[in-house]
Amino acid sequence: MQALLISPAWSRCCTWGLIWLVSASFLNSPENSSKQFSYSSCPLRVVRWEFQTSVVSRDIDIAAKLIGAGAATVGVAGSGAGIGMVFGSLVIACARNLSLKQQLFSCAILGFALSEAMGLFCRMVAFLILFAM
Template sequence: MSCVRFVSCGVAARCMRGASVNLTRPMTNAVVAQRFETRQFRTTATRQDIDQAAKYIGAGAAAVGAAGSGSGIGTVFGSLIIGYARNPSLKNNLFTYAVLGFALSEAMGLFCFLLAAGILFAF
């Protein structure tokens, strides 16, 4: 019953007329009317100091691997000396393995150093 009254009193016709007017408006008005927000970087001196300190902490943590490389090289050559003292006839084989262990340990140390340099100078 109330639907019939709504339609018969002309309210529906007025609502539909308003909707059609809204649909026939050009889209450029809607786009121009929008306010575009711009983002700005708000860096303060405190924030820059915090970022700089974080870079130094990260580079220091990455450089810890170089100490591991040094201890690895010491272990490799210490084992070479012990192995040569026990069995001198395996000198060539032991030296080959020692050079391989040295290269792997040194490569990890260089990787840690390059990572620390990248943290300091790239970011």
């Protein structure tokens, strides 16, 4: 439940549609239907605003989380393909010029690390979508 404080001056200068959106739950709630507040006795009135979610809405939210996490893990497959390309290119380069093996291997390890990091970032985003939101 949230409580909003609205001043009388603010409610007089705003349009009726905005005031109705904010204060509809306050005016229609059963505990406040018998009470009448006057602006002269209370400088601020408290508006209670409750959000109600249905079972269908929660199911849609869970489905959206699962779809988003699945879409975020596509980058892991791309990381695997990138690692395969790096080491495939290393084998081809070493077959062409064996004297550059050590220098090529250090470049290949750098490419492997960058490609693996992107896969881990994608996995981290998937876990954030699933468990943090």
